[in-house]
Amino acid sequence: MRGWGLPLEAPAHIVAELAANAVTHGRVPGRDFRLALTVTPGTLRIEVTDTRGDRIPRIRDAGRGLVLVDALADRWGVREGPAPRKVVWAEVFLAAGSRGAAIRRA
Helix, strand or coil: CCCCCCHHHHHHHHHHHHHHHHHHCCCCCCECCCCEEECCCCCCEEEECCCCCCCCCCCCCCCCCHHHHHHCCEEEEEEECCCEEEEEEEEEEEECCCCCCCCCEC
């Protein structure tokens, strides 16, 4: 994100929370999760895909991960992927003058 000239603090926290949730709640032995960052004019989109499509995350009083994502992201949600996957995504709106479109996958 730094190489793209993007804000780092809020997106880094969102990535950390979504990745931690994927490891903690979306893990199936032998399967990993995928992180994708997409930058389009005005928006940074963070997507974490895991193989537990049967576990749809919701904000709960007991945890703080999605509460943080909800507070830091401008929008977020969940979409079902091809079975057995799901994608948890978050978007951060960028200031005018951010760089053009790019996709990175980790």
